[in-house]
Amino acid sequence: MNTPSLTQSAVAERMQRVFYEVKRVVVGQDHFLERVLVAMLAQGHLLVEGVPGLAKTLTVKTLARTINGSFKRVQFTPDLVPADLVGTRIYNQKTGEFSTSLGPVFTHLLLADEINRAPAKVQSALLEVMQEYQVTIAGETHRVPTPFLVMATQNPIETEGTYPLPEAQVDRFMMKVLIGYPSEEEEFVIVERVTGAPVEVAQVVTPEELAALQQQCRQVYVDPTLMQYAVRLVAATRTPERFGLKEMRRHLSYGASPRASIHLVEGARALALLRGRGYVLPEDVSDLVPDVLRHRLILSYEALAENLSPDLLIQRVMAKVPPPPKPLQTHATEAAAES
The missing domain is CATH 1.10.8.80 (Magnesium chelatase subunit I, C-Terminal domain)
Structure with a gap:
């Protein structure tokens, strides 16, 4: 990677531009957005708790556009299996050979929606990729793209049909951020933007440049x-x-x-x-x-x-x-x- 090192003020300016682009779409939630940027620079993962409809998915999707990175969303459900997350081996009857089909974790930004609705087997599969940045399928190791960020959400008001997260997995998350309702003024702007013309988000950095900024952060x-x-x-x-x-x-x-x-x-x-x-x-x-x-x-x-x-x-x-x-x-x- 030949990305030149930037001064601290230049890095701050670059990340502020990312913040500005996301804010063109997402209203309010400044604390949450700042924590997402902190997690991105520090190569950590984020656990977010908030009621539905608070722009959690929209935030990560918009962020992916600003870094020109890939984005995947996985809705965690009780019938989810590890193969749905990390991928599996598929047998081709014509050739008589197995091929590897990689799962949605192979992305830059992964949104694990309602993470506590999946059983322990799925949680353990996510555990490896969060810590080691790799998955193992049929004895073969596959690295996920760099940079890689998992943002998992939990719904605090509906606990029926949920599984408590293992302590080992909860500890893998750098931060847990609580999101509250917007103010009346913010909600007015939200309604105005959602019902108006869509906003085009500009790319600010590339995944390679973000990886270099992560190294500079160290x-x-x-x-x-x-x-x-x-x-x-x-x-x-x-x-x-x-x-x-x-x-x-x-x-x-x-x-x-x-x-x-x-x-x-x-x-x-x-x-x-x-x-x-x-x-x-x-x-x-x-x-x-x-x-x-x-x-x-x-x-x-x-x-x-x-x-x-x-x-x-x-x-x-x-x-x-x-x-x-x-x-x-x-x-x-x-x-x-x-x-």
């Missing part, structure tokens, strides 16, 4: 104190009594895994790059904490009985684990240049 400087801050936040969900949160011990059955610390740092790098910096600040980490941790906390029956939410417990953790002092811009810039 070069963003993260001060060791910020890594320690991320680790302490995650550790506080496992042993809250060590951080002055003794009463939280009975509310948490299990805390977040080390993958949460990794995703906090990687996500903060992407967020810093989106904001035009080559170094991470404490607020880049703090802004992502709820989205990175909320799906990784397993609440006890006691917490559920008291109607406590993961977000409330995360707020308590953040109040007890303060961020490190904000570095001077000159020092951060020099450290980023040296690294």
Whole structure:
């Protein structure tokens, strides 16, 4: 790949153009769109929870157009089998040979709609491709295209006929984003746009350029104190009594895994790059904490009985684990240049 390296401001400008193009179609949902861009740059996957009709599919489809990438949508149902997702071997009676038919996971952007409606076998098939970026069919390994992003949706109001996601799979998602209803003003614009002439979305980057931007994202400087801050936040969900949160011990059955610390740092790098910096600040980490941790906390029956939410417990953790002092811009810039 011979894509030249861009400055931090140029990367931010490029991603802002992507954001602008998507916003020409999708109204509101700024937080959700920003998290999608963070996941794209940080090579993570996104779990989205929201009621139907909030433009989740439209967002990913529009995003695929801006990067000139392929887009596939899979509606997860109880009768779905792994072959429907990853592909299978097909026997040709004329030639007497088997050929491989690749499934819809071979795409740049995959939307797994209502992911919790599929049984465990399908979830395990998706698990490999999310972690290893490859699938195995009849002993043969096939790589998915680069870049590759899975965005899975869940419906919070209809639980009949659903399967709880395995904890191992939930942990593979970098973030879980909650989407709410639009305001009346936003809904007016939504109705106006949907009932009007369709908007043509311009291509901003190519998949190859996006892959280069992902590599550049890994070069963003993260001060060791910020890594320690991320680790302490995650550790506080496992042993809250060590951080002055003794009463939280009975509310948490299990805390977040080390993958949460990794995703906090990687996500903060992407967020810093989106904001035009080559170094991470404490607020880049703090802004992502709820989205990175909320799906990784397993609440006890006691917490559920008291109607406590993961977000409330995360707020308590953040109040007890303060961020490190904000570095001077000159020092951060020099450290980023040296690294």
